[in-house]
Amino acid sequence: MKMDLGIFLWITVAILLSSCVGVTQTLNTSTPARTQVALPTDVPQPLPTQDALPTSETNMQDPTLQKLIAQARADLSKRANAPDSAITVVSALPVEWRDASLGCPIEGMLYAQALTPGYLIVLETNGQTYDYHTSNTLVVYCDK
DSSP, X not given: OHHHHHHHHHHHHXXXXXTTTTOOOOOOOOOOOOOOOOOOTTSXXXXXXXXXXXXXXXXXXXXXXXXXXXXXHHHXXXXXXXXXXXXXXXXXXXXXXXXXXXXXXOTTOOOOOSOEEEEEEEEEETTEEEEEEEOSXXXXXXXX
């Protein structure tokens, strides 16, 4: 009886190991092509980072964008100790971030690997520009 159980276990292990033989996995390391989007020439636009792809022209009247700009302005007002009246919107570019880090990852954090629509908002105060990366609901100051 012990011999039958031993043979059964060896056969089971052999079958499991043989199912792994010949399986290989290749990684696609090529970079996907970027799509060029025509931007209006009369409005200065920031260059998208390698973590973001431009998606369309900016609709400054979009209520979602207006809310995100207000959040970024409030943060910059505190960050730079500047009144809201001294902050100007340099540009707001709709983008798709390559992952949920919004192009501004924190070392050691894991992020969902999914295209995330949002904006690259550039604000200026006291002669210095500040980049804010957003999803459609979250605003993050990015000093990288």
